[in-house]
Amino acid sequence: MRISRYVVMALAWVLALGISGLAFAQETVTLQVWTGSSSPAENEAKEAQFAAFEEANPNIDLEVLISPDYGTQIQAAFASGDYPDVFTVGQFDFPSLQDSGVLMPAGDNIENPDDIYPGLLAAFSDAEGNAFCVPKDFSTLALFYNTDLFDAAGVDYPTADWTWEDMYAAAEAITNSDAVPEGVVGFSAAADRNRWLGFLYGNGATIAGEDGMSTVNSPEAVAALEFYASFVANGVGALPSELNGAGWNGQAFGEGSAAMTIEGNWAIGYLENDFPELNWGVAEIPLSPAGTRGTLTFTECWAVGANTEHPEEAWALVNFLTGTEGAMTVATSGFGVMPARMSAAQAWLDTRGEEYAAFVAGGEYAVAPVFPLGYGDFTTAFDEGTTAVMAGEESAQDFLDEVAEIWNEITEENM
């Protein structure tokens, strides 16, 4: 086979261009950025942010991957040791990722850390309080209430002084009211620890004490779960699947099968889109017998990979995305999530509406319901037990005693 001279010339050109291209490329820094895909609108907003960064920093090139199967893809990347420079980390993934050593400690690299809600930063710090990544947004839980059903039953709307008793009384009144359609209950209660743990924290209970021993079966904790389960047990509330087969609280609430529910700010967009005729309001989670209230937060952060070759540029990108300006972008873009910085909170309310102040207020006292690394067995037992208690198959005390034992076993094993 004789290679024609034209092919040789073409190869020479390609080689020459390639080498010269390489020379140019050495002047710019390329960062690999990975994140998960959500709705098309959010993906576009993220890409706009990346484009803005590239414009402001002409010597930094971003190779962006917005992946629909982010979790599996990035786990494979971590395992091989070839992971991106900047990527998102969810709060539930954080403990194991921090332990795996793939996250670079933030040190002093965070822009104005006092502006970030302390609870969020704590979710992404290790036991000594060293932050590893910067929260980019968060969501909290609050009490949704259907104003039409409340009006029909003649019950006053929830206020900031509402207690657990008030909430139960309202649910009872609405369920038993004749003016309310048959089958409508006062409260849609999902059998999900990420919905009821807020009551546990609000009552002053914790999962474990300073010594590592579990306090999850303390009287306050048992009272919290009993309160949450009492709605379903006494018929003034129901699981979403029992309310016309709803897939989640939001659907049950939107369809008008429940007068109240506990959900997060992600439900705002869903309700506005799918149930525009529904009239509803939001209040903070009611006060517990201990006089305090608690809610849960779900947050994500931007992290820098531990083995990045360009730490300075990577942190510059992270600060761009999560700094004061970045937080403003999140606030004004109109998505369900709230910016992680207190300075941008008002901007979010201005864009979304003042009526959602309950979510923002939750940011001050919300707890991220993340269990430490190594407690996987505890988490599984906790979820199974929650389902059993909500189905009426087990008492709250028995369940919490069981899981407290499991927690203590794990703690002792690791000591």
Add this chain to the structure above:
Amino acid sequence: MATNAAAAPKVQQLPKAPFSSNEKVQQAISGIVFVAPALVILVVFLIVPLFVAGYFSLTDWNGRTPLTNPDAYELVGLENYERLLVSGRRVDDFYNAFKNTLYYAIGVIPAQTVIALVLATIVNQKWLRGRGFFRTAFYFPSITSSIVVSMIFLFLFSNTGPVNGALRALFPNYQQVSWLTDNNGVIHNILGVVGIQENTFTVLAETEIARISLWDWLSGPSVAMFTIMLLAIWTTIGTMMVVYLAALQNIPPQVYEAAAVDGATQWQAFRRITLPLLRPTTYFVVTLGLIGCFQVFDQIYILRDEQTRQTTMSVAYLVYDTAFNLGDPQMGRAAATAVTLFIIIFVATILQRRFIGDRPADS
């Protein structure tokens, strides 16, 4: 003349080798070259991962720490297997998943084999008009994406979906069944109709194998799992039907004519001629069904609900859940589960071969 006669046969008698050794080598090389791509893919994507998984099942790697990190994992020998099967805190996880998968297999394999055979026999009949249409219609579910079909079943069997609606229209006293979220075992429900509850025979409630009481072992698939089984059967009968159809068409019609001459009825002909002749096909169909059922994942992934976590967990899903768990991934334990599943399927296939497989002494 004599020399000629002697010479000619000599030349003719020497058998010329069909190929010279050089050509043999060339043939060998081209053979290898043709097989190489498929062989390479098989080795790289099937054989090597098998051994790598086996290796990692002996470590405590969590699947996240980069392997380039020197202390990413430690070799812990058979500890993963021990914790999985014998003494772990959540040892009932595996046995529960195994129980679910077993009931799934017991339900799906006979159903899909029998129905596929029936359909193939029907489609093979000469008197059937529009055979091409029926063949396509029966085969169609098998070629649609299992994810799409699962989502449609999600809608069909939802509490307010068409299935419940139709049952309510047919039976006015129908008490609504939550097809996808009901955790009660089907056998438990049947026994309950007859009045047998968990405590009727205390020995059932109290004896425990691997932390699961005997009563729970006898629960049968849950209603939710039962719905998933319906889905699986519906999707796979098409493929099995095609296999049976090919085998049926291979049987020469003279055999049936001879049987008719001997005075055999249709049913006798079916039982004594068709079925035995189909034995190799049945063996093939059952083996495929066995492997597919023990590995069930797609349908579980789509149709499962948080509420039915315990009763719809299959072993393959347990592998996925352990490996990619949000808070506490355990790749080592997941690999051990996968290897255990492999051993189970292997043993089941060998057992199956003894009962249904080719027996040369049997004609």
